[in-house]
Amino acid sequence: MEIILSIAIGVMTSCGVWLILRPRTYQVIIGLSLLSYAVNLFIFGVGGVKTNVPPILSDDVAISTLADPVPQALVLTAIVIGFATTALFLVVLLASRGLTGTDHVDGRSDPK
Amino acid sequence: MIDWSHHLIIAPILLPLMAAALLLFIDERQRVAKAMISLGSTLLLAAVSLVLFRIESGPNGFDGVYLLGNWAAPFGIVLVLDGLSALMLLLTAVLAIAALVYSLARWHAVGAHFHTMFQLLLMGLNGAFLTGDLFNLFVFFEVMLAASYGLLLHGSGPLRVKAGMHYIAVNLAAALLFLIGVSLIYGTAGTLNMADLAARIPQIEPDRRMLMEAGVGVLGIAFLIKAGMWPLCFWLPTAYSAASAPVAGIFAILSKLGIYIILRLTMLLFGDGPSAGFGSSVLLYGGMATLIFGTIGVLASQALGRLAGFSVLVSSGTLLMVLGINDGAISSGALLYLVSSTLTISAFFMLIELVERGQDAGAHVLAVTMEAYGDAEEDEPEEGDGVTMPGTMAILGTCFAACGLLLSGLPPLSGFVAKFAMLSAMMGTGAIGVPPTAAVWVLIILVILSGVAALISMTRAGIRTFWSSIEGTVPRVLVIEIVPVMFLLALTLVLTVRAEPAMQYMDATIRTLSNPRIYIDAVRNTAVVESPDAGIISDGKGD
Numbered sequence: 172m173e174i175i176l177s178i179a180i181g182v183m184t185s186c187g188v189w190l191i192l193r194p195r196t197y198q199v200i201i202g203l204s205l206l207s208y209a210v211n212l213f214i215f216g217v218g219g220v221k222t223n224v225p226p227i228l229s230d231d232v233a234i235s236t237l238a239d240p241v242p243q244a245l246v247l248t249a250i251v252i253g254f255a256t257t258a259l260f261l262v263v264l265l266a267s268r269g270l271t272g273t274d275h276v277d278g279r280s281d282p283k
Numbered sequence: 284m285i286d287w288s289h290h291l292i293i294a295p296i297l298l299p300l301m302a303a304a305l306l307l308f309i310d311e312r313q314r315v316a317k318a319m320i321s322l323g324s325t326l327l328l329a330a331v332s333l334v335l336f337r338i339e340s341g342p343n344g345f346d347g348v349y350l351l352g353n354w355a356a357p358f359g360i361v362l363v364l365d366g367l368s369a370l371m372l373l374l375t376a377v378l379a380i381a382a383l384v385y386s387l388a389r390w391h392a393v394g395a396h397f398h399t400m401f402q403l404l405l406m407g408l409n410g411a412f413l414t415g416d417l418f419n420l421f422v423f424f425e426v427m428l429a430a431s432y433g434l435l436l437h438g439s440g441p442l443r444v445k446a447g448m449h450y451i452a453v454n455l456a457a458a459l460l461f462l463i464g465v466s467l468i469y470g471t472a473g474t475l476n477m478a479d480l481a482a483r484i485p486q487i488e489p490d491r492r493m494l495m496e497a498g499v500g501v502l503g504i505a506f507l508i509k510a511g512m513w514p515l516c517f518w519l520p521t522a523y524s525a526a527s528a529p530v531a532g533i534f535a536i537l538s539k540l541g542i543y544i545i546l547r548l549t550m551l552l553f554g555d556g557p558s559a560g561f562g563s564s565v566l567l568y569g570g571m572a573t574l575i576f577g578t579i580g581v582l583a584s585q586a587l588g589r590l591a592g593f594s595v596l597v598s599s600g601t602l603l604m605v606l607g608i609n610d611g612a613i614s615s616g617a618l619l620y621l622v623s624s625t626l627t628i629s630a631f632f633m634l635i636e637l638v639e640r641g642q643d644a645g646a647h648v649l650a651v652t653m654e655a656y657g658d659a660e661e662d663e664p665e666e667g668d669g670v671t672m673p674g675t676m677a678i679l680g681t682c683f684a685a686c687g688l689l690l691s692g693l694p695p696l697s698g699f700v701a702k703f704a705m706l707s708a709m710m711g712t713g714a715i716g717v718p719p720t721a722a723v724w725v726l727i728i729l730v731i732l733s734g735v736a737a738l739i740s741m742t743r744a745g746i747r748t749f750w751s752s753i754e755g756t757v758p759r760v761l762v763i764e765i766v767p768v769m770f771l772l773a774l775t776l777v778l779t780v781r782a783e784p785a786m787q788y789m790d791a792t793i794r795t796l797s798n799p800r801i802y803i804d805a806v807r808n809t810a811v812v813e814s815p816d817a818g819i820i821s822d823g824k825g826d
Contacts, residue, residue: 191456196448203455210459210466217470241469245418249462252425256458259432260451267448270441276452278445 173220176212183209196264196274200257207253211246218242288338292349292364294331295372295409298324303402311395318387321398325383328405329376332369339369340788348415348809356806357479361415363806366792367618371412371536371543374622377774378536378629379405381767385633386529388764393527394437404430404533411540415806417465417475417502420544424461428454431537438527446518446525453518457508464502471495477551478806481799485556496561499552503545503562510541511599513572520580520592528636531591532767535629538595539621542602546614549606550796551803560609567607567722571729574600578733581740587635587748590740591628594690597733598624604726605705611797615789616704619782623697623775627689630771634682637765638748640758675760680749682765685772687741692734697778704786706730 183205190202218239225232226240264274271278302324309317339347347364350356364372383401391397407427414420432454436447469475471491472483487495504515511519519538523531545566553561577596584590598620605617689698709723778785795801 191452199452203452203459206456206459210462214462214466217466241475242466245462245466245469248418248422252422252458256425256429256432256451256455259429260448260455263432263436263444263448263451266436266439267444270444276448278441 172222173216176216176220180209180212180216183212194275194277196267196276199276200260200264203260204257207249207257211249211253214242214246214249216242288334289349291331291335292347292362292413293351295328295335295376296362296406296413298328298331299402299406299409303399303406306399306402307396314392317398318391321402322383322387324402325376325379325405328409329373329380332372332376335364336369336373339364339366340791348805350809350811353811355811356415356809357474357476360419361476361478361806361809362413363415363478363802364413365802366788366795367543367547368412370618370622370788370792371539372409374539374625375405375408375412375536377771378533378625381629381633381771382529382532385532385764385767386527388761390438390527390529394439396433397437400430400433400437401533403427404434406430408536408540412543415477417468417477417480421458421461421465424540425458427537427540428458431534434530434533435522435526437530443525443527446522449518450522453508457505460501460508461505464498464500464505467498467501468495471498476806477548478803481551482803482807484552484558489557492558496558499548500562503548503565506541506544507569507603508541510538510545510603511573511596512569512603513576513596513600516573516576516596516599519595520589523592523595523632524586524588528633531588531632532629535595535625535632538599539602539625542599542606542621545603546606546796549609551799554797554799563607563609565607566603567726570600570603570605570607571725572600573603574729574733576600578729578736581733582736584740587639587744588632590744591631591635594624594628594631594737597690597737598628601705601730601733604729608709608723608726610708611790611793612708613705614797615786615793616701616706616708618789618792619697619704619778619785620701622785623689623701623778626771626775626778627686627698630682630768631686631690633764633771634679634686634768637758637760637768638679638683640760675758675765676749678765678769679758679760680745682768682772683741683745683749685775687738687745689772689775690741691738693738695779696772697775697782700779700782702730702734 187202187204187206187209190198190205193199193202218241221236221238224236224238226238226243228234228237267278268274273279302320306317306320309320311317335347347362347369348356349362349364351360351362353359379401386397386401404427407423407425407430410423411420411427414423432447432451435450436443465475468480471494472480472487474480474483484492484495508515523534526534549562549566553559553563573596577593577598577600580593581590581597584593601624602617602621605613685696688694689696692698692702706727709727
C-alpha cells in the first residue's frame, strides 16, 4: 500500500515537473494539476496510511488505529484552493491565447 | 469577559471580507457607491490598525492572543497580535489608503471588480500577518495570491496578461511547495500551531528533526519566492512593472509578507535549542546574491518601472541578509528599513505612472530594450475629470528627488536613518560593540554599493525625465493622484523626525521576538472564555 502510494506520488511529481517546464501553456496547466494531485496524496500520506479506520474518536476504537483527521481536513482545503486557482489560471491562458494568437508561455510564435 | 478592544484583533480580517462581499452585490456601473464603500472600509481598517498599534506599543505589552471559536490554543485556530504584526498591519493599511485613493482617479474604472479584489487582497494580507498557525497562513496566503492575480491583470493588455501568466504559474508552484512543507512539518511534529511547534522542536528525535527541518526548508522556499530571493526572483521585476500603478503600489508590501513570515518563523522556531540557526547561511548568502542581482538590475534598467521592480529586490536582499545574520541591533534597524523602503517603493511605483504620462512612451528608452520587454501599446484608461495640479512638474520633480534620496539612503529622509541604524549596528558602534566579521564587511560594502547604484540610476533617470525633455508635454496630473504619493513620502519624513521613538518600538519588537518563550507562553496560556454570553455581546462590537 505504502509502496503503491509512494510510486504514484513519485510518478505524478516527475511528470508534473517535466510538464511545467514545457513551452506550451496547456502542458503547464496539466503539469500543475498533476503536481497538485501528487501533493494532495502526499498530504494524505503524512497522517499515516490506514484503511478502513474512522477519523472519529469513540470508546471502541483504539487511538493507535485511529486515522488522523487533520491531514484529511488539510487535503480538503488544499483541493478546493487548488481547484479555484487552476480554474483562474485557465482563464488567463485563454486570455493570453486570444491576445497573442499563440499558446507559447512567452507569447512567442512557433520558430518552426 | 474580555475587553472589547480584544475583539479588534479579528477586525482587520472581517472588515475587508465583508466589504468585499458587499461590493459584489453592487452593479459595476455604480462606481461612486463602490468607491465609497471600499474607501470607507479601508479608512476604518486604518483606524483599527492604528488602535491595535497603539495598544501594542503601549506599556501593557504582549496580550494579543485571540482564540477563534473559543478553543484552546493547539487545538483551535489562534490569531496572534504582537509588535511585529501590529506594525505590518498598520503599514498595509497606510499603503492601502494611498493606493486606493490613487486608483479612484481612473484606474479603478478600467476593469471589473477592482474594489472587491483590493479588499480581498487586504484581507489575505492582514490574515497572514495575524494568524498563529501554519495552515491558516496557507489559506490567507492563497486568498491574498488569488486577489493579487486578479489585480495584476487589472487593466488587461498583452503585457499584463503575459506577466500575469508567469506570476500565476510561479505562485501556483510555490503554493504546492508550501503544502509539501506544511504537511512534512505536521507529519513530524504533529502540530501546525506555530507556538506549539516551537515548543515541541526540542522534543523531536534527531532523525525526525531532519525531516522536520526539510519541511521548514521547503516551506521557506515558498516564502523566498514571494520575497524574491535570487535565483527565485526573475518573475518579480516584470510582474511589478507590468501592474497598473495603484496595484504595484500595494504590491510593494507583498514581497515584505515573505520577509515577515521568514522573520517570524526563524525567530520563533530556530532562535535557540537544537535547531538554532537553521537556514541562516542560506538567507545570508541568498540575500547577498539578491542584493547584487538587484543592484545590477537597478543600474541596467532603462525603464522606470523596471528600476522600481529591481529596487524591490534590493530591499528584499538587504532584509534577507540581515535575517541571515540574526543579530538584535541590526534587525531592529532592518525593521525600520523595511517600513521605510516599503513606503518609498510604493510611492515610487505610483509616481512613475504620473511622470511617464507626459512622455512619449518609447522616447527615452532604447528601442531594443522596449522590444525585449514587449512593445505593445497598452490600453490606457480615459482621463477622469477633476482638478489638475498646478506647478505639476515642480511637484513631480520634488517627489522624484525624495524617492531618489530614500532609495539610495541619503540624508535627510528615513532611508538614511534606517541604513545608518543597520550599518552602525554592523560596524559594532551600536549597542553590541562586536567588531564585524568578514561576512559582515562584505555585507556593509554591498549595502553601500546598492545605495550608490540607486543614486546613479535615479539621477540618470531624473535628468532624462525632468531636465532633458524641454519640449515634452507637462503631464496632466490630478490632485488625488499626487496627494497619495506625497502622503507616503511625508510619512517617511515623519519617520525621520520621530526616528527615536520609531527605533525604540523596533527594538522592543525585536526583543520580544528574540525571546520565543514570550510568544509560546502567551499562546499556550490563553484560557478560553468562560461565560457563553461574552461571545455574543462582543459580536456586534468586534466588527
